[in-house]
């Protein structure tokens with residue numbers, strides 16, 4: 274816990290340093306207001322500038338708390354818990370329905386690399402409780418029989434899954450949340466904002482001085498240090514990495530929380546971190562997880578197919594960075610890994 278708190282403090286300091294923010298008594302367009310909170314099992318920090326900032330932060334905090342109540346897989350009254358326990362069609366909020374529909378869509382676009390019905394398998398590994406263990410292959414194949422996002426029925430905000438199928442939105446809920454917070458900020462007239470949900474960053478406008486936000490991305494091989502900085506405006510930068518949640522087994526191997534639905538084991542297809550940069554937080558979050566799982570070659574061809582407008586930075590298990598050409602000019606490396614810039618045909 275202490276480690277997490279100090280990581281949070283360092284993260285706050287780092288963003289402060291990068292953004293050059295300070296609090297003033299006169300509320301000018303440059304005055305920064307920051308709200309730190311813990312929700313969705315994540316330390317969050319939301320910052321907005323100017324005279325509308327304080328009201329925007331109050332609304333953002335309320336929104337995050339109500340989204341958590343709808344989306345949590347552990348709170349018994351949440352939409353997700355009701356879907357997982359009922360066996361009957363469940364009426365859900367518009368937010369829950371929108372995330373589930375997006376999850377099914379990205380499941381299909383990525384050939385099932387993103388599969389929100391993996392929850393029972395994640396539970397078997399202990400990723401939901403912290404009581405880690407390595408399930409044997411028999412247990413995994415039994416659990417995998419129930420895993421398939423195509424079993425989810427969703428229509429008009431009513432969702433049902435077959436008995437013993439369970440869902441969890443951990444792979445994309447934070448991206449949806451940062452989109453929703455960014456939307457509130459814009460509606461409240463905030464033109465500079467920075468939303469940091471546990472290292473997943475979404476920005477509103479530019480910095481108050483008109484310059485681009487500088488967002489640091491961690492080095493998966495040395496998570497206390499940065500690998501690069503990207504300069505953006507009105508975009509999200511969302512990373513999935515092996516280092517975010519993992520345990521070391523008795524066999525000395527590391528097992529991380531992003532699973533390959535085809536095996537039920539931690540995805541190990543050549544990517545150790547996938548950073549997605551784009552205008553939609555939920556797209557970036559869904560793809561960060563899915564392309565991490567898909568692996569280097571499939572991630573590159575997904576991007577090259579032009580299905581969606583985004584940029585990405587992959588770090589491979591042979592210590593290379595692969596960076597798409599749309600971000601290469603706005604990217605500065607701060608590590609020694611070689612960078613390969615890729616292009617669409």
Ligand code: AMP
Pocket residue numbers: 386387388389391395400441442443444445512513514517530531532533534558561562566
């Ligand atoms: P992220 O940090 O966005 O990559 O999300 C990781 C979280 O998504 C994990 O902690 C699990 O709750 C869940 N998850 C893991 N693997 C998958 C997967 N292949 N598809 C959907 N959700 C997953």
Ligand code: MG
Pocket residue numbers: 443444445513557558559560561562563
């Ligand atoms: Mg994700």
